[in-house]
Amino acid sequence: MRLPGMTTLDVCARLRRACRDAGGQKAWAQKNGVSPAYVSDVMNSRCEPGDAILKALNLRRVIRYVEVPGKETESPSPLPSPDSRPLQADGDDTGPLHVELCGGAG
Numbered sequence: 001m002r003l004p005g006m007t008t009l010d011v012c013a014r015l016r017r018a019c020r021d022a023g024g025q026k027a028w029a030q031k032n033g034v035s036p037a038y039v040s041d042v043m044n045s046r047c048e049p050g051d052a053i054l055k056a057l058n059l060r061r062v063i064r065y066v067e068v069p070g071k072e073t074e075s076p077s078p079l080p081s082p083d084s085r086p087l088q089a090d091g092d093d094t095g096p097l098h099v100e101l102c103g104g105a106g
Helices: 008-022 025-032 036-043 051-056
Strands: none
Touching: 008 025, 008 036, 008 051, 025 036, 025 051, 036 051
């Protein structure tokens, strides 16, 4: 079963088409504020596309976790009550916990 969305190879194919339509990797890179070397690295799967490339392609990264079929899993633990959740790093527990993932260039 294929989930909706794109693979990294799909993103690379979209980037290749965009570069071709722009007149080449260098032209596309200059138009979108990234280096031609970085575009080449992404197109050749040497690194993942970062925010600048994804934004220029009108994409965003979504991380998804799926259960492995056929593997028995334990019942999930119940979610903690709002009163028992840990404090945020700044000590403010009045709002939702915000987590940012660090990525590569772009």
